[in-house]
Amino acid sequence: MNTSVNLCGVTLKNPVMTASGTFGSGAEFSEFVDLNKLGAVVTKGVANVPWTGNPTPRVAEVYGGMLNAVGLQNPGIELFCKRDIPFLKQYDTKIIVNVCGHTTEEYLEVVERLAEEAIDMMEINISCPNVKEGGIAFGQDPKAVEAITKAVKEKAKQPIIMKLSPNVTDITEMARAAEAGGADALSLINTITGMKIDIHRRSFVLANKTGGMSGPAIHPVAVRMVYQTAQAVKVPIIGMGGIMNAADAIEMILAGATAVSIGTANFTDPKVSEKVVAGIEEYMRKYGVEDIKELVGAVQER
Numbered sequence: 001m002n003t004s005v006n007l008c009g010v011t012l013k014n015p016v017m018t019a020s021g022t023f024g025s026g027a028e029f030s031e032f033v034d035l036n037k038l039g040a041v042v043t044k045g046v047a048n049v050p051w052t053g054n055p056t057p058r059v060a061e062v063y064g065g066m067l068n069a070v071g072l073q074n075p076g077i078e079l080f081c082k083r084d085i086p087f088l089k090q091y092d093t094k095i096i097v098n099v100c101g102h103t104t105e106e107y108l109e110v111v112e113r114l115a116e117e118a119i120d121m122m123e124i125n126i127s128c129p130n131v132k133e134g135g136i137a138f139g140q141d142p143k144a145v146e147a148i149t150k151a152v153k154e155k156a157k158q159p160i161i162m163k164l165s166p167n168v169t170d171i172t173e174m175a176r177a178a179e180a181g182g183a184d185a186l187s188l189i190n191t192i193t194g195m196k197i198d199i200h201r202r203s204f205v206l207a208n209k210t211g212g213m214s215g216p217a218i219h220p221v222a223v224r225m226v227y228q229t230a231q232a233v234k235v236p237i238i239g240m241g242g243i244m245n246a247a248d249a250i251e252m253i254l255a256g257a258t259a260v261s262i263g264t265a266n267f268t269d270p271k272v273s274e275k276v277v278a279g280i281e282e283y284m285r286k287y288g289v290e291d292i293k294e295l296v297g298a299v300q301e302r
């Protein structure tokens with residue numbers, strides 16, 4: 001049975017990765033999960049300098065998931081390279097570094113610094129709804145998506161994954177723009193902008209007023225967007241959004257994802273990523289699937 005997948009020339013032992021921002025840089029989860037068992041670890045977004053993030057409260061529980069407005073708090077690229085990359089290097093898993101910035105120049109500073117590091121891929125976050133400049137400002141305009149993808153590709157030494165926002169009218173337009181800019185792969189979806197009001201205080205629950213919705217309630221939206229995107233582009237897709245178990249991951253793969261990322265589920269069960277790997281293997285045994293590639297985009301008309 002072969003569970004390995006090829007993501008823009010990088011071989012992952014299985015398609016299961018962690019979603020950026022929900023797994024730190026692996027260290028805090030390493031006592032629960034054997035990182036050697038995962039296809040890849042995707043780190044929290046890192047910028048050229050440290051960011052303090054948004055004021056608190058910045059997370060809230062809602063039906064079927066959570067809202068967050070963390071605002072990409074991160075230690076900055078220098079500390080990240082000194083502390084987090086060497087930690088992850090101890091494990092037999094692929095390292096994907098998620099990159100954030102306010103301006104093209106800030107993204108490029110991080111991309112150029114990472115060119116010197118032994119990481120496997122970069123995931124460029126142009127879809128964070130919780131920062132005022134940069135992030136989603138790039139991800140909602142196809143011209144801007146293509147331009148930043150091109151700029152990053154010129155400087156990058158590793159393959160580039162562009163991370164798309166669901167907060168758009170037509171995700172395939174953004175996907176095509178990223179592909180035209182030279183993206184090696186796409187990941188989707190980031191969080192869906194939401195809001196929660198405390199009726200007793202008559203005020204917003206999050207200091208930022210709005211936050212990104214994640215968790216099981218967004219899963220059907222993510223499956224639909226992965227399916228539509230898979231019909232529109234040739235580059236491989238990393239599917240995410242509300243994957244809580246192996247069944248959700250397999251659904252995403254059948255919709256067209258070559259790999260999957262597990263996010264919010266890590267907060268309710270820190271061992272979930274390893275369980276998803278085991279669950280996919282069980283499914284393959286049950287249905288006599290020799291190679292996981294047979295499942296990618298294999299959904300059929302009823």
Ligand SMILES: Cc1cc2nc3c(=O)[nH]c(=O)nc-3n(C[C@H](O)[C@H](O)[C@H](O)COP(=O)(O)O)c2cc1C
Nearest residue numbers: 019020021045068125189190214215241242263264
């Ligand atoms: C607390 C939190 C922090 C996140 N931070 C990042 C981030 O730094 N960069 C990024 O690209 N996505 C970030 N995301 C988005 C996730 O990687 C993922 O795309 C999204 O949550 C949907 O997957 P899920 O429903 O499995 O959580 C964050 C999500 C959460 C819940």
